[in-house]
Amino acid sequence: MNHGQQSGEAKHEDDAALTEFLASLMDYTPTIPDDLVEHYLAKSGFQCPDVRLIRLVAVATQKFVADVASDALQHCKARPAPVVKDKKQQKDKRLVLTMEDLSKALREYGVNVKHPEYFADSPSTGMDPATREE
């Protein structure tokens, strides 16, 4: 009984927090526009007239993309800086989203992405078994 009451109270709190969160979602405009998210959700069979839920999905996606991008950014920064030929050029290198960083970041999410660096005539062209195997 007690446990039930407590859980009931907790549930109420959780519900309140949830509603509060959903209300706060309306203030925050996700980067991905609502129309786009709604389109893709409709494509997959998700049906809901509530805008807050669509914003929730948009925010979740934004979080996902941001996580992946930040991981890739860390990989990019962790790479040693290129050799400075010009004395004016400082250590701040251009932060470019490259396929290498992305593939490394996505590895942790269980996605195997490999971008072919060149188009080869045969599968074994340019294959260096020691370095290319990752």
Place this chain on the structure above:
Amino acid sequence: MSLERRTHDGERKDPSSSSSSSYEFTHAAAKAAVAQICESVGYNHFKDPPLESLTGFAIQYILQLGKSAASFANLNGRSQCNVFDIVLALEDLSSGEEEERVSLESCSALRSVKLREVIDFVKISDGEEESPFLQTLPRFPVSYDERRKRMMMVPSFVEVGETPPGKHIPLWLPAFPDPHTYKETPMWIERGLDPRGDKIEQARQRRKAERALLSLQRKLVCRISSGGGGDRVWGDMDGGTVKEEIREEAESEEEKVDGVSVVEAFAPALEAARDEDQMAWKQQKKKKKPVGLSKLRGEKKFLGEPLDLTLQMKGEDRPLSLREEDRDDKRRRAEFILRQCMENPADLNQL
């Protein structure tokens, strides 16, 4: 934000998409949104292939979320999803470790780790400057859907107000197209009797023209027969004014029969005096020649001549001397003819 594009062959086309145009548009919009997110993370340059890949992943993420949420809702016997479905879908997609799984004791959604992460993310992002989608997207699902909807959403029977043919067709179904769209329906023939009426009208107008011509000729003849101001009569025979005068006179002297016979008598005289310019006009007059009169008069073509005479007597084409000679000649001839006509009163009664 600058996009460094490597050379690659065109855009990837999703073969499973229903319409490539919508796919391209949404893909481009998603790409812009993802690039914006990356920019907020810290990137300021992108290569195109990783950006494309990341966009594809984001789209797949949304699709998977929607799919899982929909299936969770269906499992619970609902067609519309709610927040718990989304939370469950979030949990489903994440590859969380065992300890972080949602506790089964309370079914509150906030127990979900993923949701908490999302909440934290929102709080953090709210703290930073909000970066909404920079470009204003048109209501694209509405526009192309609306076009399709407009094409496909025929108003139902209820909306149109028709009763469906057959009891087996419910009222909420789209209405049938109008019969004129698929079969040839008879067109209304509005002018059924008009050809006949037109002919009657035409004959009436012709008769009117005949009468007018006749009266004009009578006037002319009267003028000639009056004789006194011969020169003046001839000289004044202008096209318009003379006709009007003569019409007025002829109306009062309609009974004067002499004029008509004179007209007839004038035929040979006027034929001789015909000019080239009057040929065309004469032919025009001949066309208007009333049928009845020609029948009455037989072979003699006299209709156009007195009018030709008026034109002639304008004096535009001939020198003065010639004109005077002609006038004298004609006057003599006219008098002679008049005398002749006086002797034949029979013909006059026919008109």
